[in-house]
Amino acid sequence: MIYAIFKSVFGAGGGFAVFRYLSSRTLIAFVTAFFLSLIIGRPLINALYRHGFRSFERSYGEINSQKKTGTPIMGGILIFITGIGSALLWCDLTNRFILALLASAVWFAVFGAIDDYKKIKGRDADAGLSRFAKYTVQILFGVMLAVFVLTPAVSPLPADVANSFQIPFFKGFVFSSTVLTFLWIVFIIVYSANAVNFADGMDGLTIVPSVFVFAVIGVFAYIVGNKIQAQHLLYEYIPKSGEIAVFCGAIIGAGAGFLWFNSHPAEVFMGDMGSLFLGGTMGTAAVLIRQEVIFIIAGAIFVIEITSTFVQENIGFRMYRRILYRAPLHHHYQHQGMAEAKIVTRFWIVSAIMAALALITIKFR
Amino acid sequence: MTEKKIKFVFTGGGSGGHVSPALAVAAELKKALPEADITYIGVKNKAEGTMVPKVGIPLKFVKSTPLPQGKSPVSLLKFAMTMFFGLSKAALLLLKIRPAAVFATGGFVSAPTVFAAWMLRRATFGLFRTRIMIHESNTDLGKMNRAAAKAADKVAVSFSETIRHLPKNKGFFSGYPVRSSISMQDRQEARNELGIPENAFVIFAFGGSQGSRTINRVLANSAKKLLEDSNTYIIHGAGRPFGKTYEYHGFNDVSGILEKQNLGDAEKRYILRDFIDNMGLYYAASDLLVIRAGAGSIVEVCRQGKPSVIIPISNIGNDHQIGNARFIERAGAAAVIYERTDPLNGINIAFADADEFCETVSKLRGDRQKLAGMSEAAKSIFPGNPAEIIVKNLLYLCRLGGKPAEIKGTEFVNDRVLGLNSTTLEKFLQKTKSGAGKPLETDEVKLIKNKIDMLFSSHNPVIRARACRSSGILGYAEVIPLIIRYAADRNSAPFLSRDAFSALKQLTPLCGSDKRTDLFNAIVSGLGNPYYETRFSAERCIPAFAGHFGTNDAELGKFMETLFKNMSDRCFEVRMDAVLSAAQISTDTETLLNHFSKLYFDAVWKVRMAIFQAFEILIKRGALDKKTAAAEIDRILITSNGYTTEYELKKEYNSVMELISREKKS
Helix, strand or coil, X not given: CHHXXXXXXXXXXXXXXXXXXXXHHHHHHHHHXXXXXXXXXXXXXXXXXXXXXXXXXXXXXXXCCCCCCCCECCCHHHHHHHHHHHHHHHCCCXXXXXXXXXXXXXXXXXXXXXXXXXXXXXXXXXXXXXXXXXXXXXXXXXXXXXXXXXXXXXXXXXXXXXXXXXXXXXXXXXXXXXXXXXXXXXXXXXXXXXXXXXXXXXXXXXXXXXXXXXXXXXXXXHHHCCHHHHHHCCCCCCCCCCHHHHHHHHHHHHHHHHHHHHCCCCCCCCHHHHHHHHHHHHHHHHHHCCCXXXXXXXXXXXXXXXXXXXXXXXXXXXXXXXCCCXXXXXXXXXXXXXXXXXXXXXXXXXXXXXXXXXXXXXXXX | CCCCCEEEEEXXXXXXXXXXXXXXXXXXXXXXXXXXXXEEEECCCCHHHHHHHHCCCCEXXXXXXXXXXXXXXXXXXXXXXXXXHHHHHHHHHHHHHCCCEEEECCCHHHHHHHHHHHHHHHHCCCCCCCEEEEEECCCCCCHHHHHHHHHCCEEEECCHHHHHHCCCCCEEECCCCCCCCCCCCCHHHHHHHHCCCCCCEEEEEECCXXXXXXXXXXXXXXXXXHCCCCCXXXXXXXXXXXXXXXXXXXXXXXXXXXXXXXXXXHHHHEEEECCCCCHHHHHHHCCEEEXXXXXXXXHHHHHCCCCEEECCCCCCHHHHHHHHHHHHHHCCCEEECCCEEXXXXXXXXXXXXXXXXXXHHHHHHCCHHHXXXXXXXHHCCCCCCHHHXXXXXXXXXXXXXXXXXXXXXXXXCCCCCCCCCXXXXXXXXXXXXXXXXXXXXXXXXXXXXXXXXXXXXXXXXXXXXXXXXXXXXXXXXXXXXHHHHHHHCCCCCHHHHHHHHHHHHHHHHHCCXXXXXXXXXXXXXXXXXXXXXXXXXXXXXXXHHHHHHCCXXXXXXXXXXXXXXXXXXXXXXXXXXXXXXXXXXCCCHHHHHHHHHHHCCCCCHHHHHHHHHHHHHHHHHCCCCHHHHHHHHHCCCCCXXXXXXXXXXXXXXXXXXXXXXXXXXX
16 A cells, blocks of 8 residues: 555655565565564453453363463454555555465454354353354365466456466476366365364464465565566566565564564463464465475375374274374374473474475576 | 235255254234245255155255265365355245245255345345244254354243353243144043053053164063063054165165064064154153153143153264253153164164163053153143244344344253263363362262263274273273273274273273283283384283282283383384383382493483482382482483573562462352
C-alpha cells in the first residue's frame, strides 16, 4: 500500500527510491511486522484470554500448576495481523504472486480460526472441524491454486515454467507434465498445512522452523525473480516473483514477534489458526516459485513430524502395536523424560541445518 | 374436473420395523386426506419390496447403504459412491413428483430421499418447498437419523425422552405407529382356528420377518423341556430371508434343531411357521410372547395387552433394545433375558441361555395371577394413537390443518450402563471405581459382564484388548483363563497381549491356586515377548504374582534370570520395570546390585530414577544396608535432561481457589 502511494506520488525513479528495492522493502517489512507484534502482542493476548480463548484440559478440573492449562490460544491471529498487515503495507498489491499469497493466508487463517473456535466452544480438542471437512478445505484450495498456476491467462508464471518440475542438484527442467504438476501442487498444499499442524505441540516448536523455511523461500524467490541472478545461478527466471521475498520478510518478522511471546514458557499458543495459516502460505509460496523440493528439504522437521504420526497411527495401529513410544516425534522424546526446552532447541538446530542445506543447493548444481 | 391430488413421499425401510410405521401413517393419512397421493421410495431387496406393494402404494427404488463400520478408505469410497447415486436418483424423483412433504422412518434407506429433499430446498432457495418429517422409532437416535434430524422440519419420536437429544422445537412425541390391521381378535375364535384347546398355555415367539437367531435357537433348544407339560403349545415364527443370498435362514435352522431334539408326540404342539401374515390371529391365541425389543414389537405387543419374555439384541445401535426391554420390565409387563456370548468356550455368536429361558417361562406359566397383572401393565404403557398424531402434525406442517395439541409421552430413565462402547465402558468403570459415580448394582454388573463378553467375541484385537482392560478394572474373575490365554500366546496382537498383562496385574489377587502354573508360564512367556509394551506389562505382574502366591525357588530363579536379561533391553520402559520388579522380589541383593550397576549411566534418566526407587524398596525391605546404598548411589549419574516446570502463579491461584471453595462449603 505504501509502495503504491510512493509510486504514485513520486513516480518511477523519483525520490524515496529505497522503497523500490526488494531488499530494502523485505527488511522494512520484517521490522514493521516485528515491532507491530511487540506493540499489539500484549493487548491482543489479554483480549484472547478475556474472551475465553484459553487452552483447557480434556477433563474439567482445577488448574494444574505444572501444566499449561489456561494459556491463551488462537495466537495465530497475532501472526496473521502483523504479518499480513506488514505485507499489505510494503508489498506491491498489484502483483499476482502477492494476491495468491494473500488469498491463501486468508483462506487458511479463517478456516483455522473456525476450527479453534469450535474446539473452544465445545471445550473439547475433538470438537473441531471433522477430518473430512479439513481435507476438503485444503484440497479445494490446492485445486484452485493449481488452476491458477497452470492457466496461462491468469498465471503469473511463464507457461513453460509453470508445468515443469525442478529438482535440486539438477540444472533446468527435469520434465514437464501439466497433469502431474496439478496433482503435485494439490499434494504440496495438503501436506504443508497438515505437517505444520502436526508439529504444533510445544513452545516455539513450530514458529522457528517456519521462519527458517520462509527465509529459504524468500532467498529463492529473490533469486528466481532477478534476471541476472537467475541466469547466473542457472535458474529459470520468473518475472516479478521477487515480490514474494517481501511477503516472506513480513511473515518472518511476524514470526519473530510471535516467538517473543511464544518462547518457553509460552504466554500464547498459535492454535490451528496459526499452524494452518503458516503451513498454507508456506506451501503456496513454494508452489509459486516452483521450488517445492527445496521447501520439503528446508522444512524437514515438518516431514519428520507428519511421517512419525503417519507411521504410528496408520502403520502401527494396523499392526496393533506402537512403533515409536509416542507420536508426533517430539512426544516420543518427551515420553523418555526429555525436557520440553531441550527438545525444542534440538529441533531448531536440526531445522537450521536443513535450511542451510537447502541454501547450499543454490551453488551445487 | 378431477380433484387436485396432494402428493406425499414416504420412505424408510431395510427391516420391517421401519416399513410398518410408515405404512401405518400412510393408511391414517389416506383416511384423513382422501386426495393424498403417496409414493414410497425404498431400496431393492429389502422389507419394503414385499410389504409396500401389498397395500397398493407405488414403490420406487434408489440406491443406499448403511454407514460403513470401519474407517477404511475403500469402504468409505464405496459408501460415498452409492450415496451419490442414491441422492441423484432421489433428487430426480422428488423433482418429478414435487411432493408437499417427505415422511421418513429413518434407517439408511431413507437417507438419500431426506438429504435430496433438503439439498433441493437449499439449492433453490426455497422454491422447492417440500417439508420433511422423520420418525424415530427407538429411544436413541441412530447415526443416520441424527444427521437427518438436522435436515428435517419436525421429528416425531416414539419415546418422549428422545426429544432431549433434538434441537429445540423440532421434536414432538407421537409414539410408535402400529398397523391398524392388527385388530383385536377373539381368543376363543383364534384358538379354534389354530386347533388349540381353550385351557392350553400358548407361547408365541417371533423375531421379526427375517427371524432372530437367538430367539429361534433358545426356543428350539428349550422345546423338549417346555413341552413336557402336556398343556403347553408353542407357536414359532422362525422367519426367512428376503433376498436370495442370506447369512441366516431361520426356518431351516429351527427345523434342523427340532429334528435333533426328537420331540416325538410333543411335536404336534410345536407350531412352526416361516412367515406370519396374520399377526392378529396369533396374538389373540397366545398367553405369553417371546420377542425382540425393537420399538415396533414392544409397542405392538403392549397394545395387545400381552405379557412377554423379551430377549433384546445386545451390542448394536447403542443398546437401544436393552433400554427398551428394561423400560417394559420396569413397567411390570415383561421379563427380560439378556443374550450374551461365551468367549471362554469359544462361542462368539450371541445366544440366550436355554435353562434360564425355561425357568423364566415355567415360573410365569405357573403364576396366572402374575400374567394377568403383566397384561394390565402392558395395556397402560403406550397411550394415544401415534399414527393419528403424526398425520395431524404432518398436515399442520404442510399448512393443510390446524395446530395439533401436544402430547406428553411416558418418560423413562436411561440406564447409565447402556450405550457404552469399548472405550467409554473403560472410562465409566474407572470413574465408578475411583468413587466418582454411584457404586455398581448387581444387575448393572451383570449387564457390564455381558457387554465385556461381547467385546471379547469381537474379531478386532483392539476391542478384545479393551475388554481385557475393562475386565481388570471391574475384577471380572470368570474370564481370567481367557486373559491368561491371550497373555501367554506369542501370536496375540501386541496390544492384546499388553492389555492382557495389565488386566492380569489387577486380577491376580482373584486367581485361585489352580491358575498358578498357567499364570506363571504366561508371565515368563510375556517377559520375552517381541513387543516391548507386553514385556514391561508382564514385568509389572511379577510383584502381584509374588504377593498373592509367594514364589518357590524355581519360580524365583526363572523370574530373576529373565529380569536380569530385560535390564539390558533396548526399550527404556522395559529396563525400568525390570529394575523395579526385581527389587521387590529379589533375595540376592549382591547379584542384583551387580546388574543394576550396568545402568548407572543409562542414557534415559528415568531408568536411573527407577534404580533410586529400587534402592528405596530394598532399604524398606531391609535387604540393603544404608551404607552400601549410599556408596552405590554416589556412583549413579545424577544429571538429567528432564525436569518439571511449575508455574508459581497457578499454584497461588489454586490455593486461593481452595480457600474460596472451603468457605463456600462452610
